Amino acid sequence: MQKASAGKAGKPGGPKGGARNAEKAGSFKPRNDRHGDAAPRSVRAAEAASPADTKGDAAAEPARTLTIRSGERPAERVPVILESHGAGDFHLIDSGEGLKLEQYGPYRIVRPEAQALWPRALPAHVWERADAIFTGDTDEDGMGRWRFPREALGETWPLSLLGIDFHGRFTAFRHVGVFPEQIAHWSWMKERIETANRPLKVLNLFGYTGVASLVAAAAGAEVTHVDASKKAIGWARENQTLSRLDKAPIRWICDDAMKFIQREERRGHRYDIILTDPPKFGRGPNGEVWQLFDHLPLMLDICRELLAPKALGLVLTAYSIRASFYSIHELMRETMRGKGGTVESGELVIREAGLDGKTPGRALSTSLFSRWVPK
Ligand SMILES: C[S@@+](CC[C@H](N)C(=O)[O-])C[C@H]1O[C@@H](n2cnc3c(N)ncnc32)[C@H](O)[C@@H]1O
Numbered sequence: 001m002q003k004a005s006a007g008k009a010g011k012p013g014g015p016k017g018g019a020r021n022a023e024k025a026g027s028f029k030p031r032n033d034r035h036g037d038a039a040p041r042s043v044r045a046a047e048a049a050s051p052a053d054t055k056g057d058a059a060a061e062p063a064r065t066l067t068i069r070s071g072e073r074p075a076e077r078v079p080v081i082l083e084s085h086g087a088g089d090f091h092l093i094d095s096g097e098g099l100k101l102e103q104y105g106p107y108r109i110v111r112p113e114a115q116a117l118w119p120r121a122l123p124a125h126v127w128e129r130a131d132a133i134f135t136g137d138t139d140e141d142g143m144g145r146w147r148f149p150r151e152a153l154g155e156t157w158p159l160s161l162l163g164i165d166f167h168g169r170f171t172a173f174r175h176v177g178v179f180p181e182q183i184a185h186w187s188w189m190k191e192r193i194e195t196a197n198r199p200l201k202v203l204n205l206f207g208y209t210g211v212a213s214l215v216a217a218a219a220g221a222e223v224t225h226v227d228a229s230k231k232a233i234g235w236a237r238e239n240q241t242l243s244r245l246d247k248a249p250i251r252w253i254c255d256d257a258m259k260f261i262q263r264e265e266r267r268g269h270r271y272d273i274i275l276t277d278p279p280k281f282g283r284g285p286n287g288e289v290w291q292l293f294d295h296l297p298l299m300l301d302i303c304r305e306l307l308a309p310k311a312l313g314l315v316l317t318a319y320s321i322r323a324s325f326y327s328i329h330e331l332m333r334e335t336m337r338g339k340g341g342t343v344e345s346g347e348l349v350i351r352e353a354g355l356d357g358k359t360p361g362r363a364l365s366t367s368l369f370s371r372w373v374p375k
Pocket of ligand 1: 177178179182205206207208209210211212226227228229232255256257258277278279281282283284285288289290
């Protein structure tokens with residue numbers, strides 16, 4: 001194993017991202033430079049951090065650079081489509097014409113869904129009975145507003161998934177406090193933890209309202225949850241109480257994910273399962289910039305170092321990006337060279353389940369994923 005030395009930033013390259021990436025320091029060099037004579041890739045982690053931030057020890061440390069890995073790439077399993085039919089209080093009722101109709105506990109909710117190109121399956125009167133409709137920007141994270149055609153609803157309401165009680169929440173960015181397509185990963189993780197017969201440590205990066213962290217804690221793991229948003233951490237703590245997991249060993253950490261993992265690496269902390277679900281673009285609490293196309297290779301590289309010797313998995317989800325699952329699949333395989341195991345990658349999809357939650361319809365793709373498992 002060899003570390004690439006710090007040097008000048010490589011040429012823009014990699015996945016589709018176009019001009020957005022072109023002038024960014026921290027873009028990485030094309031793959032054929034990997035063992036060549038050209039200047040080594042040098043994704044400098046410090047570039048993801050605000051220069052004004054002196055919190056923690058990151059500022060004092062030299063930039064962490066991307067490791068050049070050797071050894072065989074792990075075996076592969078592609079494509080893997082992880083399909084969810086809903087669980088607990090959630091199912092997808094119908095979709096079409098740029099919208100989706102979902103059931104979240106007592107409420108039927110209509111939200112924009114650019115991928116639903118097909119006609120709606122259910123009649124108009126079913127859609128018209130919606131309790132909440134999000135209107136506004138059709139961009140995934142765009143601003144907009146909620147309309148409540150039947151009666152005014154409060155900001156939150158109780159929900160339950162995989163045995164975890166938490167709050168659904170009408171947020172300004174069309175989200176409802178949970179990303180139910182993640183159920184596939186959460187069920188996988190829950191089963192691993194429950195059958196491990198040993199204490200496990202889970203790291204949940206970009207953890208949002210904490211549902212994954214609570215699933216892991218309820219299954220018996222010790223959990224470290226990281227998110228840049230104080231508000232989201234507050235909601236996650238509320239969810240911890242709702243789930244009666246106040247005494248569960250969960251560290252709630254409001255920090256920039258990239259900075260946090262670098263510190264953990266230096267401290268020698270290790271985890272058995274790592275979940276990372278980064279947005280395309282985000283900011284840490286001190287303005288640190290997260291750009292998926294610039295920073296993901298280094299993030300995965302550090303996550304590899306954070307895996308315990310008997311680790312059970314590293315799970316990456318990516319959404320709202322213009323890329324094929326192959327781009328994160330091949331990145332994961334390069335990152336995990338020499339580590340054995342298998343990288344399985346594909347899409348997370350939710351299947352329509354009709355009004356009764358039991359009538360299978362069309363599959364709606366929500367995100368890409370890649371996960372390394374030891375065998
Ligand atoms: C889509 S949510 C992740 C969803 C979550 N994995 C789940 O399934 O519930 C993205 C989260 O990333 C957080 N975030 C954005 N930039 C960040 C950064 N630089 N460091 C840590 N968290 C960040 C946001 O606050 C947000 O909660």
